Amino acid sequence: MDIREIKEEDARLYLELCQRLDEQSEFIIFEPGERYISVEEQQEHIRDVLSKKRSTLLVADHGNELIGFITIRGNDLKRIQHRATITLGVLEEFQGRGIGKQLMKAAEAWAVKQGIRRFELSVMSHNKQALWLYSRLDYSVEGIRRKSVVLDHEVVNEFYMSKMIE
Secondary structure, eight states: OEEEEOOGGGHHHHHHHHHHHHHHOTTSSSOTTOOOOOHHHHHHHHHHHHTSTTEEEEEEEETTEEEEEEEEEOOOSGGGTTEEEEEEEEOGGGTTSSHHHHHHHHHHHHHHHTTOOEEEEEEETTOHHHHHHHHHTTOEEEEEEEEEEEETTEEEEEEEEEEEOO
């Protein structure tokens, strides 16, 4: 397995990864079948992300399959260019193997080179596996987004978490 920055030609594989995650996990914001995007639109999105200095998308490449990703969305405004929001996803059958941790560490290494010193994320309050990973990587809960997600007709809280990186 290789952790690397996404390429435009990964658009189809990345879209397939995201659609599989939508089907597998209730912790993804998209519901199954709700991701309406073509491969060409996905390619344009990748091009847009890669064009920004403080944003990127790293993937876990397992042969001819992408099995996980982490997005880093930074900002060029001077007052907040030191922070970025991250989103992580790993296919169910590859969870528990350290891939999420490897993606997080690779994202931190990339971010430091860009002058990013703070990562922020949100996680559903009942996502125990993600909370365990984030707490092991020194993320702290800064707040609660109360009733921020509707999941199976129930409202769910999210934790807002952050970490200072070096």
